[in-house]
Amino acid sequence: DAGVTQSPTHLIKTRxxxxxxxxxPKSGHDTVSWYQQALGxxxxxxxxxxxxxxxxxxxxxxxxxxxQFPNYSSELNVNALLLGDSALYLCxxxxxxxxxxxxxxxxxxxx
Amino acid sequence: ILNVEQSPQSLHVQEGDSTxxxxxxxxxxxxxxxxxxxxxxxxxxxxxxxxxxxxxKKKGRISATLNTKEGYSYLYxxxxxxxDSATYLCAFDSNYQLIWxxxxxxxxxx
Numbered sequence: 001d002a003g004v005t006q007s008p009t010h011l012i013k014t015r016x017x018x019x020x021x022x023x024x025p026k027s028g029h030d031t032v033s034w035y036q037q038a039l040g041x042x043x044x045x046x047x048x049x050x051x052x053x054x055x056x057x058x059x060x061x062x063x064x065x066x067x068q069f070p071n072y073s074s075e076l077n078v079n080a081l082l083l084g085d086s087a088l089y090l091c092x093x094x095x096x097x098x099x100x101x102x103x104x105x106x107x108x109x110x111x
Numbered sequence: 112i113l114n115v116e117q118s119p120q121s122l123h124v125q126e127g128d129s130t131x132x133x134x135x136x137x138x139x140x141x142x143x144x145x146x147x148x149x150x151x152x153x154x155x156x157x158x159x160x161x162x163x164x165x166x167x168k169k170k171g172r173i174s175a176t177l178n179t180k181e182g183y184s185y186l187y188x189x190x191x192x193x194x195d196s197a198t199y200l201c202a203f204d205s206n207y208q209l210i211w212x213x214x215x216x217x218x219x220x221x
Binding site for chain 2: 004033035041042043044045048056058090092098099100101102103104105
């Protein structure tokens, strides 16, 4: 079992560009959540996908959007990148009321 | 707005000493309380998922207690070792959404 895998591991983008991050959940997990972690802070919940639908959303603007595919993998898209979007983006998969398993994260730098 | 607070923000502990820190969370809409350990350059690793008021869980030298009525959980580490150095995060599980604290950064001094 490969656990949760994220790609790419590092990414550098220019302000105004768009970015897509990818996540493959742990085998058997149907729920995928995305988090943003800025330096020195705890993870901030972006949104969660279940059965290909966005089930819950945190306090993030519409520039942040996502998708879940039938195989439960997920994408996070960020449009019109700002310098403040630079962060570690974590994907976690879980089944209800069980522990979340995290990927290694994608380090996004916006210049 | 649901808020999860952890204290202290950071902690320096002498090797061999025991320590504890706190997670405070809303007392309503409670499903579970999660504890994770996050070591530098690694992914967060689950320690405990606690669901029942009064629950106490233990994994080796680490244990946790839960009080859902007053909205707090304690994490205890007995006989701290250098490998315990990490950031310890708690997360309040409310209807599948994990709301995270900012973490307690634990540094074990040899």
